[in-house]
Amino acid sequence: MDMKQKPKADTNKNKAHQTIGFGVPITTAPHHFVVSIPRGSRQDVIITEDLGMHAEGEENQVLDRAIIHRPTWTEISNPVKRLFNQRLKAHNLAVSQWKVGKNPVDRLLGKELCVLAWAVEDLPLGKVGTALRNWLALRPEERWWLFGMTAAAVGAPEDRGRGWRAALGYALGDTPEKTIRKPRSSGSEKNNKNNKDDKQLPLFKMSLE
Numbered sequence: 001m002d003m004k005q006k007p008k009a010d011t012n013k014n015k016a017h018q019t020i021g022f023g024v025p026i027t028t029a030p031h032h033f034v035v036s037i038p039r040g041s042r043q044d045v046i047i048t049e050d051l052g053m054h055a056e057g058e059e060n061q062v063l064d065r066a067i068i069h070r071p072t073w074t075e076i077s078n079p080v081k082r083l084f085n086q087r088l089k090a091h092n093l094a095v096s097q098w099k100v101g102k103n104p105v106d107r108l109l110g111k112e113l114c115v116l117a118w119a120v121e122d123l124p125l126g127k128v129g130t131a132l133r134n135w136l137a138l139r140p141e142e143r144w145w146l147f148g149m150t151a152a153a154v155g156a157p158e159d160r161g162r163g164w165r166a167a168l169g170y171a172l173g174d175t176p177e178k179t180i181r182k183p184r185s186s187g188s189e190k191n192n193k194n195n196k197d198d199k200q201l202p203l204f205k206m207s208l209e
Contacts, residue, residue: 021104033110066117
């Protein structure tokens, strides 16, 4: 991808630095992710990681990371866009939106997106919302850690359903939202009455001195 293409003048005006897509800096071959959205409404969305050029004259190294079915992508794309744009605004960077074609994504945001993609790739559509809410509740640092652990062993599309990939699906998709449980009575009043003559251990005995 040509990162030297000129960004829209109004998009990057008075920003911390010039970017393209979701926060990718306009520099020579930066490390970033690409979300490829085909024109066909039933075609899968593909996420790749572009490692950039490590030395002068070398070609970019690209890793395929995830394939998301289109209905699942439709479910998560807008909430993810809102979160990413909030983060970009907080750093005085231009916002973006998903479009047909190749969408560049900042390397850290891309890692976070991969964690969500891996979690939902095999989930029934009815559980995708739960996984999304649990993913949103994580801190960025937690998503980065999960990406590192997963990518190191099972980070390719063909690794779906294995190891950490399967664990992400269970952890985010099968975990219900937090609920406040009302504690039941322990019957402590009755126990205190029955045991009023019991001796307390010195460790727990209140000192009145």
